Amino acid sequence: MTDTTGVWMYAVTDGTLAGDETEAASGVAGEQVRTVHEGGLTAVVGTVPLDDFGEAALARNLEDLDWLEKVARAHDSVVADLARHVSVVPLRLATVCLDDARVRALLAEHREQFSSALTLVTGRTEWGVKAFADRKTLTAAVAESDAGKAGSGSGTAYLLRRRAQLAAQESVERDAAARADEIHDRLLRTSAAGRRGAPTDPALSGSHEWMLLNGTYLVDDDRADEFRSVVEELGSRFPGIRLEMSGPWPPYSFAGAERISP
Amino acid sequence: MRYADGSVDEERRIALIDLLDRVLSGGVVITGDITLSIADIDLVRISLRALISSISTLSVPGIDAPVPRGAREGT
Numbered sequence: 001m002t003d004t005t006g007v008w009m010y011a012v013t014d015g016t017l018a019g020d021e022t023e024a025a026s027g028v029a030g031e032q033v034r035t036v037h038e039g040g041l042t043a044v045v046g047t048v049p050l051d052d053f054g055e056a057a058l059a060r061n062l063e064d065l066d067w068l069e070k071v072a073r074a075h076d077s078v079v080a081d082l083a084r085h086v087s088v089v090p091l092r093l094a095t096v097c098l099d100d101a102r103v104r105a106l107l108a109e110h111r112e113q114f115s116s117a118l119t120l121v122t123g124r125t126e127w128g129v130k131a132f133a134d135r136k137t138l139t140a141a142v143a144e145s146d147a148g149k150a151g152s153g154s155g156t157a158y159l160l161r162r163r164a165q166l167a168a169q170e171s172v173e174r175d176a177a178a179r180a181d182e183i184h185d186r187l188l189r190t191s192a193a194g195r196r197g198a199p200t201d202p203a204l205s206g207s208h209e210w211m212l213l214n215g216t217y218l219v220d221d222d223r224a225d226e227f228r229s230v231v232e233e234l235g236s237r238f239p240g241i242r243l244e245m246s247g248p249w250p251p252y253s254f255a256g257a258e259r260i261s262p
Numbered sequence: 263m264r265y266a267d268g269s270v271d272e273e274r275r276i277a278l279i280d281l282l283d284r285v286l287s288g289g290v291v292i293t294g295d296i297t298l299s300i301a302d303i304d305l306v307r308i309s310l311r312a313l314i315s316s317i318s319t320l321s322v323p324g325i326d327a328p329v330p331r332g333a334r335e336g337t
Contacts (some may be wrong), residue, residue: 064312069282076284094298096296255289
């Protein structure tokens with residue numbers, strides 16, 4: 001390394017990496033990805049120019065969406081390719097060290113954290129599940145289930161149904177939140193860990209749908225089919241709620257031991 | 263990790279927002295020499311500004327939308 005280059009960190013694995021897993025991979029700067037070993041851990045890294053990836057350059061470049069997208073996709077591509085072969089703990093985007101010695105020091109310093117994260121993610125894969133609600137259908141469904149209790153066919157039933165519709169409009173948000181909680185709880189029971197994130201801002205997602213749940217789940221590989229069918233079942237159980245599954249993802253959301261939630 | 267065949271194609275269709283959500287706020291956070299990586303909220307906020315300004319460029323040229331507080335860093 002020289003004063004003009006830094007070391008971009010992609011992921012950490014245990015010592016079992018054969019080496020050919022990274023041969024074809026090119027990284028965020030188009031560089032050949034390589035490995036750095038220390039104490040039974042292997043960091044997958046690349047040498048990058050500080051002109052583009054130094055602190056000041058990063059602060060500037062991360063503001064450029066085209067640049068950010070290119071780098072995010074390259075980073076994810078290296079991590080995801082690696083994850084097909086071995087268990088990996090992905091690093092947060094833009095973790096840059098000045099040289100390999102510093103990378104080795106970090107591996108030694110955070111050995112326990114990396115090891116426990118690797119233990120958590122081994123044999124498991126991250127899946128994203130988002131729930132979107134259609135307010136109109138949801139309101140109608142809530143009204144229908146309330147009015148259903150009153151029987152049908154009479155004028156009284158009609159009035160009750162009308163009243164239920166109006167009440168439903170008021171309570172639909174509460175009902176929707178309860179359904180999102182139920183969906184999340186059910187998905188947690190089929191996964192090793194799960195987290196709920198803040199709903200994606202509609203301005204950013206470009207979607208005007210109402211997001212009820214932005215969850216991410218760490219699922220045992222031998223339960224992946226079961227998880228998928230639970231998602232499908234939940235998606236068809238509630239009228240007006242649509243579930244969207246994304247993945248498989250490298251375990252970004254479960255890389256830090258402090259992120260584990262039962 | 264086991265990936266089903268064909269997952270690569272699927273991955274290519276990932277919305278950018280999903281990807282950024284994970285690479286900017288997920289992953290293990292350690293102190294690199296370039297400390298942007300531990301400035302958790304700053305990193306997310308910087309990219310959020312990039313996203314917002316690109317969106318506002320598309321819709322209302324020349325006007326920057328404000329960054330919504332807590333839109334992304336909360337988990």
